[in-house]
Amino acid sequence: MKKRVGILLIFAILFTAFLANWTYSYYQGLEEAYIPINEVEKGPVIPSEIKVFERSDKALDYARIPIDEQHRRTIATYYDNRAYPGAPPSIPHPVSEKMGIGGNNCLQCHENGGFVEKFNAYAPVTPHPEMINCKQCHIEQQVQRTFVATDFYKKPAPEIGVNNALPGSPPVIPHQLQMRENCLACHAGPSAVKEIWVSHPERVNCRQCHVPKLHEIQNVKLFLRTNNGSR
Ligand code: HEC
Ligand code: HEC
Ligand code: HEC
Ligand code: HEC
Numbered sequence: 001m002k003k004r005v006g007i008l009l010i011f012a013i014l015f016t017a018f019l020a021n022w023t024y025s026y027y028q029g030l031e032e033a034y035i036p037i038n039e040v041e042k043g044p045v046i047p048s049e050i051k052v053f054e055r056s057d058k059a060l061d062y063a064r065i066p067i068d069e070q071h072r073r074t075i076a077t078y079y080d081n082r083a084y085p086g087a088p089p090s091i092p093h094p095v096s097e098k099m100g101i102g103g104n105n106c107l108q109c110h111e112n113g114g115f116v117e118k119f120n121a122y123a124p125v126t127p128h129p130e131m132i133n134c135k136q137c138h139i140e141q142q143v144q145r146t147f148v149a150t151d152f153y154k155k156p157a158p159e160i161g162v163n164n165a166l167p168g169s170p171p172v173i174p175h176q177l178q179m180r181e182n183c184l185a186c187h188a189g190p191s192a193v194k195e196i197w198v199s200h201p202e203r204v205n206c207r208q209c210h211v212p213k214l215h216e217i218q219n220v221k222l223f224l225r226t227n228n229g230s231r
Contacts, residue, residue, distance in 0.1 A: 051181035052206050055125075055188075058112075062188040062201040071115070071122055072194045075160065085157040086176060088137040093119050095140060106134045113191045127185035160195050163213065172213040183207075 081089040099105040109116060109123040116123050131137075158174035165172075186192060188201040203209070 049181075049207055051127075052183055053204065054182050055184040056204050059184065059188070059201045059204060062184065065190060068115075068122075068190050071120070071190065072197075073122075073124075073191065075157075075193050075195045078193050079157055083152075084154050086179065091138050091140045099135075107132075113189055115190070122189075122191035124191040125185045125189060127180065127182035158213075170209040173207075173210050174213050177212060 079085065081092060095105075107126070107129055110126040111129050113123045113125040115121075126134075160174075161171075163171035163174050180186070183206045184198075184201055187196055187198040192198075
């Protein structure tokens with residue numbers, strides 16, 4: 001009798017163990033397979049260059065945008081609207097009195113650009129969407145002419161297309177970097193000035209190849225090796 005109870009007990013234990021095991025593996029099987037994502041360590045950030053990447057997520061779109069020849073801006077019209085190179089451009093279109101602080105209205109058009117039917121132009125992308133009080137620096141045009149003639153000297157803008165050391169090498173950045181940290185805002189997209197439109201917005205890290213111009217590039221004479229065996 002005792003023997004039989006013992007055997008039954010062993011079977012009962014084995015059966016419950018089997019049940020427990022089966023339920024456990026059944027529920028494990030229901031869970032989604034999950035491979036933990038390894039945390040990738042971020043590289044060091046250079047604070048003075050961080051704005052270069054501000055619009056990088058749009059780079060591939062910029063590379064694919066077809067060119068709208070009819071509405072491209074030129075460097076001449078670009079500088080018509082500025083008192084001197086680097087000065088804030090005046091606002092060439094009507095804006096209501098209330099627009100400005102908070103920047104909501106301005107940023108609707110100027111954060112990412114796009115074609116504006118009523119002005120028949122692409123809105124230029126602002127390189128500084130974080131400076132929300134736009135009208136602190138940008139004022140509306142009231143008249144098309146200047147009031148009185150002055151002898152204000154308008155410093156000429158740096159030349160374009162002459163900034164390469166060698167044909168095909170990356171041109172140096174001929175302008176200051178203050179207020180011009182956000183390269184893609186001015187150099188890519190349909191509102192970008194024709195002459196400075198970049199053929200490679202997708203290369204992302206602009207300052208890896210383009211360095212600021214620190215001094216004038218001078219034409220050097222062609223180097224000829226004499227090779228007369230005297231040395
Ligand atoms: C309805 C869309 C729209 C709104 C809102 C708007 N803009 Fe514009 N803005 C444009 C367009 C389009 C142009 C280009 C006009 C042209 O080239 O003739 C432009 C041009 C400009 C320019 C000249 C840029 C340059 O490079 O010469 C400035 C500065 C400017 N806007 C500032 C502002 C400010 C500040 C506000 C808010 C008070 C504002 N805009 C609101 C569409 C808009
Ligand atoms: C602290 C002054 C200041 C404030 C505030 C400011 N801007 Fe500017 N903005 C400038 C200057 C200076 C430039 C010219 C930069 C250059 O050419 O080097 C400029 C250039 C621009 C341009 C022309 C970009 C191009 O293609 O050359 C646009 C568009 C613009 N700003 C829009 C705005 C809008 C919209 C706001 C508000 C959200 C704003 N700005 C706030 C000073 C300012
Ligand atoms: C506010 C608009 C603006 C921003 C932002 C800007 N640029 Fe420019 N860039 C220009 C203009 C306009 C020119 C033409 C020369 C001039 O007028 O200063 C130019 C010229 C250049 C040229 C020379 C092109 C040639 O063919 O000679 C290079 C290279 C350049 N920029 C690189 C950069 C880089 C890199 C950045 C980002 C760090 C940058 N730019 C940011 C407006 C801008
Ligand atoms: C891997 C190096 C490299 C990177 C990164 C790079 N460029 Fe260039 N860039 C060049 C070279 C090389 C040229 C000269 C092309 C030629 O002469 O055919 C050039 C030319 C230019 C020009 C003159 C017009 C043109 O397209 O030929 C501009 C403007 C310019 N680059 C802006 C930029 C901007 C803005 C960025 C960041 C999105 C950038 N570059 C990233 C190498 C680079």
